[in-house]
Amino acid sequence: MRTVTVVRPGLGPIVSGISEIVARESAPRDTAHAVADLLRDGLPGLDILTPEERAGSSDGYVSHVLHAQEDFSVVAVVWRPGQFTVIHDHVAWCTFGILSGIENETLYRDMGDHLVEIGRAANRPGEVSGFAPPGDIHMVRNTSQEVGVSLHVYGADVSRLGSSVRRVYALPVR
Ligand SMILES: [Fe+2]
Secondary structure (H helix, E strand, O other), X not given: OOXXXXXOOOHHHHHHHHHHHHHOOOOHHHHHHHHHHHHHHOXXXXXXXXXXXXXXXOOOOEEEEEEEOOOOEEEEEEEOOOOEOOOEXXXXXXXXXXXXXXXXXXXXXXXXXXEEEEEEEEEOOOOEEEEOOOOOEEEEEEXXXXXXXXXXXXXXXXXXXXXXXXXXXXXXXX
């Protein structure tokens, strides 16, 4: 079997920086914010992905796990124009930075039998945000006319869990 190792420019310093932050064992929200400060100082370029990965897929947005260990994962998400997630929340804290495109995020509150919209945010290239559950029910859509790429750091091993999603919400929005 032939093993192909993809070189990820700029990933090494990010992984060691996050490792140092996670080792402090701070509260999840503080960890997410500290990782956001780190990413703001040195967001990698689009060359962290191969040209094929950067092209995205007509089937929907694509996640590329670039690094995973027991306590955190680094994932690049590629969205063609108009592609979106289902409404979901997360198993752990998350920090994300936008490399290209515009990620429009809609936030919801769970009312039991329905959801209400509680906010919207347009995240543009260079912008970084961090959050932690609870209160992290959202859906995300690339509303720009170009392929969107964002880097996500999750406080969990998504290669083991399969995804960062805790629950998908099929409830009506009122
Ligand atoms: Fe999410």
